[in-house]
């Protein structure tokens with residue numbers, strides 16, 4: 001059967017920002033005449049001093065470094081706010097849709113955004129925050145999260161957002177790693193009709209760190225919290241006495257903008273560092289080409305600002321482009337599975353960007369929740385975070401978008417700052433499940449296990465052959481780890497950790513992680529992290545964690561646990577371990593299955609054979625492959641016999 005091919009809709013072909021021809025020409029230029037291409041593109045930003053150089057990066061060990069526009073000077077918040085004041089003073093910058101549909105949305109104009117961000121910046125300054133200081137933001141999806149991010153950018157402080165779903169332990173680790181003396185939080189967050197005790201979590205985290213001296217608390221729910229005198233201050237009280245003007249700090253293009261912790265295949269989460277000029281150009285330029293927003297559009301990225309998607313595509317990209325961006329406090333399925341489509345109708349959303357896991361969960365509830373709403377405003381749909389299965393793709397396209405809206409399936413990573421492989425709505429005929437083509441300046445290649453570059457229609461490990469402006473610059477505090485993690489496996493290339501396939505038409509299909517990272521509901525989790533959390537429990541001798549296919553989450557977490565002698569397995573202990581992992585990392589790390597086992601399959605040299613564990617977790621026990629190299633092959637029989645699920 002011929003593969004489905006969805007041509008560019010006529011409505012898009014006519015006046016898209018990037019057409020098929022434009023893509024072909026400019027993509028070639030972006031690689032062949034890169035310096036000129038990128039210096040031209042950089043003109044879309046407002047610079048205090050324009051850059052005269054573009055890419056000065058090297059992936060080679062001796063000259064290693066990532067550097068773009070190094071003599072340019074600019075300020076990110078001035079680009080996202082001040083420069084729009086001449087033409088968009090009264091345009092809505094941020095629409096805030098509250099958790100409960102019964103509560104009132106907020107509409108924040110660019111003029112108001114300017115005042116809010118300046119005030120927030122002045123509060124931070126009054127607390128002694130200076131250029132290059134790290135500010136930890138532990139906030140829910142409220143406008144103050146965007147104000148705080150932009151306020152940091154305005155004064156040159158480096159924000160480190162910690163997703164509100166992370167536990168006090170995880171928060172403490174991130175505060176300590178970047179030596180942050182200040183945390184901004186709220187009394188409580190709101191999600192799906194429940195409150196989340198964020199301030200109380202900060203109090204618990206504070207007991208585990210030594211560097212923290214100030215906690216700024218935004219009043220969100222009014223729920224009672226304990227305030228520690230000398231350390232905690234209410235944001236509204238501090239903001240009452242500061243000016244609504246604050247001059248943006250001129251920043252070098254390579255000055256840090258933010259840190260965001262992400263999981264890898266080994267060790268503790270890494271602080272991914274993004275800088276000012278290249279990142280902002282990448283976020284804004286990809287946003288402009290991929291979503292192609294027009295004046296009057298309302299664009300909605302349904303992610304959380306705690307993840308990179310929220311950084312680049314709720315805040316920095318759209319605001320730099322002067323686009324009205326919708327921020328939603330709640331969850332997709334509360335109070336009903338119609339909630340997302342009702343939000344689309346309420347605010348006449350034109351571009352919607354969400355994750356396959358949300359689509360699969362909503363799809364399961366039946367079409368009536370969708371078809372009961374209008375959605376007539378929608379012109380484009382986007383997908384991000386994990387491979388989208390063709391079934392969910394077709395549902396999104398046919399039912400949600402009524403066949404009218406192209407779907408941009410955007411492949412990228414925290415490390416890449418923005419989109420890397422993605423269709424463009426006016427340029428690309430779509431194949432369900434394929435991320436299609438590289439964005440301008442991106443040179444993807446497939447390599448085999450030895451690093452040999454593979455040509456033609458084939459499958460392999462996905463690497464990127466040259467730098468792009470949005471690339472991360474270092475791992476906070478550990479530049480050597482940056483090199484080792486991404487550039488040592490296939491010398492000369494950035495290794496993504498993903499596998500991919502390129503078909504006969506040159507379309508790219510991302511097949512998923514090839515390292516020990518799993519993707520749970522579009523969120524990245526290191527199996528080593530969950531294992532470390534498990535072995536901290538007094539009963540656990542050893543643990544091995546793998547991913548397995550999960551209908552809604554994409555991948556679920558399957559843990560094999562060996563208990564200490566004298567600790568018998570039980571359902572109660574299984575529950576306790578699940579609670580334990582949630583406490584150590586957060587609900588996103590909740591194991592879906594725990595299998596107690598007297599031993600793990602190890603080679604004679606003591607290496608755990610994860611391939612076997614993955615197969616068993618998947619329920620694919622007929623093809624376990626060669627087990628003869630195991631120190632004790634009988635372990636496998638026990639594992640198969642006692643499989644959970």
Ligand code: WT7
Pocket residue numbers: 262307308309383384385386387388409410411412413414415435496497498510512513519522523524
């Ligand atoms: C990993 C990055 C991208 C921002 C959100 C997640 C997977 C992401 C896709 C996609 C297939 C995807 C990859 C990648 N991924 N988007 N469209 N198709 N896989 O950012 O937490 O840094 O995770 O998410 O495996 O490596 P992240």
